[in-house]
Every structure is written in C-alpha cells, then in structure tokens.
Amino acid sequence: MIQRTPASIEARESSQRPATGTATLQIPEPRPDWQKLMSNAITSPEELLKRLGLPVEPWLKGARAGHGLFPVRVPEPFVQRMQPGNPNDPLLRQVLPLIEESHQEPGFVRDPLGEDDAIQTTGLIRKYRSRALLMVTGHCAINCRYCFRRHFPYGEHRLSPDDRHEVINTLTASPEINEVIFSGGDPLAANDRLLAQWAELLDTVPHLRRLRIHSRLPVVIPQRVNDSLLKWLSESRLQKVLVVHINHPAELDQATRQALSRLREAGVTLLNQSVILKGVNDSTDTLAQLSETLFEAGVMPYYLHAFDPVEGAHHFAVNDDRAKALVRELMEQLPGFLVPKLVRELPGAASKTPLL
Ligand code: SF4
Incomplete structure (x- = not known):
C-alpha cells in the first residue's frame, strides 16, 4: 500500500498541473451545473424584487442601502421556492436587504462571536478543545442577511500552499483535535478538486476521526450534490457529518430531499442547524413543522441558535425569553429527539451554551 503523506499529495497535484510556458493544449472541463447556477445567481435588489413580482418603489431604497453593506446573492433554485407577490415570504425575508441594515444599534457588533481572537493560523479557527474550523473558501451561494460572518475579513484568510502546510502541521501537532470542520463562507462553494485535496491531506493526520461540513449549498442549490462530491466524500477514511442550515420548512423541496x-x-x-429569526421562524408551529419535515428527509434537528447580535441584522433579533418559551412549547408538541438544542455561542466559552 502506498503511504500518503502531505508532501506526496502536493507532489502529485503539481505533476498534474502543466508547467508554465509549455504549449500543452488544455481542454477546459465543462463547468458543473451547480457552478453555473452560482454564477447566474440574482445579485441585484431590483432584479430580486422584479423576479418576485413585487413593487420596486416601497422596497428599493432600503434594499439598495443594505445591498451596499452586504451584497444581494440568491440562486434561482432558492428563488423558485418563494411565493411571488409576498413581501413577507419567509425565504425572501432571509435574503432581501432592508433599510434597517443601515441603522446602528447598541450591542450589535461586527464580530459578535469574537472569532478574531480564535484564529490559530491563516484559515484555521480553534474555539473548542477537540475540533477546529477550516475556512476553505470565503464564498457563499447565498448571502443570508442575518449571517454572523457578514463582516468577516475573508480576504485575509485565503490559503496559499504554505498556509496549507501550516494548517496540516498545526493539526498534526494537536493530538487533542479529532474533528475538522469545513467552514467558510460555504465550504461546498469550493470546487471538488480543492475539497478532495483537503480531504486527502486530512486523511494523513492520524488522530483525526471526523470531517464535518457546515453548508447551505445542498439546500439552496441541490445540484451541488453530484457524483464528484460524493466520490471524494466516500474515499475519505474519516467519518463524515454534514450540518445543513435550514430555517423554514418551505426550504425543503423535492430536489433538496x-x-x-x-x-x-x-x-x-445529516444534521440541521437553524437560527431563530424574527419574521421567519419565530413561531412554535413553524419550528415544529420544520423538525417534522427535516426528519422525513432523514435529517436530525441539531441546534437552534439564539440570534447572534451582528451589526446590520438587529431586525431579526428574537430575545432569549421568547426563544426559550418557543422551545418549551416545542417540547410539548414533539418527541424529544425532534427538539433542537437552543444554544448561544459566547466568545471564549469552552462550548456552546445551552439556554434551557
Ligand atoms: S456563511 Fe452561511 S449563513 Fe452566512 S451568508 Fe454564507 S450561507 Fe448564509
């Protein structure tokens, strides 16, 4: 059996790349459908409003203001699940910028989880003892208005080949880390060649047991789950966990299932994490239906995150007393295994903090 090492993986990759200056004719591989859907996503507030048959006038000024702070990005498969003509559609609410985004509110900050202090090396964030987050890309398929990383300096975390060595060296020297989490951005926005290479590199770290992937892509562009993704996933020796991010039952259509x-x-x-969001899912019936729909689709409800106070998103905030009351009601409606854990992430804490 050939021993795989980080150096042998890098060497093989570079031998597959044409040398600079050679005349080798490169026939580009056709772009997968999911990448075309990502490139063709709606990226203007006007287009989004028109696509949903909404009057531009009452919304456009606010939408443009929010768009200037965090750009609009919505892929077509997600738009197709919205109800045309309904400005309160729970999926639209997650992606349409409002004038409130430009209001400064006390207590709402740019880095609510204190991630700056948890950066271990370029691209690697370590918050908890046994797991580390690897920022494989800063791109997302969709821009969620409430995202706690909407101000994250992704440009400073682009990984060069040297950085990759540093990440693997850091993980190798940290035997207490047994799980790496592909994060971002949305890690599945990266191409499969890059992800497969990362998976191979992680395979070489003997004490790693699990690869966890936090992604919204299988939901917003289900075509992302293709043969090439499944190939590198099944080739990795690590146990795989995918935590999808679904906030409302209407996000699950047939293609997503x-x-x-x-x-x-x-x-x-498969696990799911949601964020409790005012005007989207802050009702017991919606949360109960979400858990039932997830379970039917083979996904276990995992976390319900209390709202992180990120600057520009205060209009989504649900206070903790209301969030706790909702989950108590949920416990009366659902079997325990369908009730997600209500948690808050506190900067510097040794784990997520349960609120109940
Ligand atoms: S990181 Fe996740 S929550 Fe944030 S914008 Fe991207 S997909 Fe949405």
Missing part, C-alpha cells in the same frame, strides 16, 4: 438522500446513501450523517 433527493440531494440529502444521496448524501445519506453515501454514508454521510
């Missing part, structure tokens, strides 16, 4: 089913068949454990 099929994508999730393919992941499950490939041996990936």
Whole structure:
C-alpha cells in the first residue's frame, strides 16, 4: 500500500498541473451545473424584487442601502421556492436587504462571536478543545442577511500552499483535535478538486476521526450534490457529518430531499442547524413543522441558535425569553429527539451554551 503523506499529495497535484510556458493544449472541463447556477445567481435588489413580482418603489431604497453593506446573492433554485407577490415570504425575508441594515444599534457588533481572537493560523479557527474550523473558501451561494460572518475579513484568510502546510502541521501537532470542520463562507462553494485535496491531506493526520461540513449549498442549490462530491466524500477514511442550515420548512423541496438522500446513501450523517429569526421562524408551529419535515428527509434537528447580535441584522433579533418559551412549547408538541438544542455561542466559552 502506498503511504500518503502531505508532501506526496502536493507532489502529485503539481505533476498534474502543466508547467508554465509549455504549449500543452488544455481542454477546459465543462463547468458543473451547480457552478453555473452560482454564477447566474440574482445579485441585484431590483432584479430580486422584479423576479418576485413585487413593487420596486416601497422596497428599493432600503434594499439598495443594505445591498451596499452586504451584497444581494440568491440562486434561482432558492428563488423558485418563494411565493411571488409576498413581501413577507419567509425565504425572501432571509435574503432581501432592508433599510434597517443601515441603522446602528447598541450591542450589535461586527464580530459578535469574537472569532478574531480564535484564529490559530491563516484559515484555521480553534474555539473548542477537540475540533477546529477550516475556512476553505470565503464564498457563499447565498448571502443570508442575518449571517454572523457578514463582516468577516475573508480576504485575509485565503490559503496559499504554505498556509496549507501550516494548517496540516498545526493539526498534526494537536493530538487533542479529532474533528475538522469545513467552514467558510460555504465550504461546498469550493470546487471538488480543492475539497478532495483537503480531504486527502486530512486523511494523513492520524488522530483525526471526523470531517464535518457546515453548508447551505445542498439546500439552496441541490445540484451541488453530484457524483464528484460524493466520490471524494466516500474515499475519505474519516467519518463524515454534514450540518445543513435550514430555517423554514418551505426550504425543503423535492430536489433538496433527493440531494440529502444521496448524501445519506453515501454514508454521510445529516444534521440541521437553524437560527431563530424574527419574521421567519419565530413561531412554535413553524419550528415544529420544520423538525417534522427535516426528519422525513432523514435529517436530525441539531441546534437552534439564539440570534447572534451582528451589526446590520438587529431586525431579526428574537430575545432569549421568547426563544426559550418557543422551545418549551416545542417540547410539548414533539418527541424529544425532534427538539433542537437552543444554544448561544459566547466568545471564549469552552462550548456552546445551552439556554434551557
Ligand atoms: S456563511 Fe452561511 S449563513 Fe452566512 S451568508 Fe454564507 S450561507 Fe448564509
């Protein structure tokens, strides 16, 4: 058996790249459908409003103001699940900028989770003892208005080949880390060649047991779950966990269910995390229906995150007393295994903090 080492993986990769200056004719591989859907995403507030048959006038000024702070990005498969003509559609609410984004509110800050202090080396964030977050890309398929990383300096975390060595060296020297979490941005916005290479490099770190992926892509562009993704996932020796991010039951359509089913068949454990968001899912009935719909799709409800006070998103905030009351009601409606844990992430804490 050939021993795989970080150096042998890098050497093989570079031998597959044409040398600079050679006349080798490169026939570009066709772009996968999901990448075309990502490139063709709606990126202007006007287009989003028109696409949904909404009057531009009452919304446009605020939408442009918010768009200037954090650009609009919505892929077509997600737009198709919105109700045309409904400005309160719970999926639209997650992506349409409002004038409130330009209001400064006390207590709402640019880095609510204190991630700056948890950066271990370029691209690697370590908050908890046994796991580390690897920022494989700063891109997302969708820009969620409430994102706690909407101000994150992704440009400073682009990983060069030297940085990759540093990440692997850091992980190798940290035997207490047994799980790496692909994060971002949305890690599945990176191409499969890059992800497969990362997975191979992680395979060489003997004490790693699990690869966890936090992604919204299988939901917003289900075509992302294709053969090439499933191939590198099934080749890794690590146990795979995919934590999707779904806030409302209307986000799960047939194509998403099929994508999730393919992941499950490939041996990936599926969990969901949601954020409690005013005007989107702050009702017991919606949360109960979300848990039921997730379970039918083979996904276990995992976390319900209390709102992180990020600058520009205060209009989504649900206070902790209300969030706790909702989860108590949820416990009366659902079996315990369908009730997600209500948690808050506090900067510097040794784990997520349960609120109940
Ligand atoms: S990181 Fe996740 S929550 Fe934030 S914008 Fe990207 S997909 Fe949305």
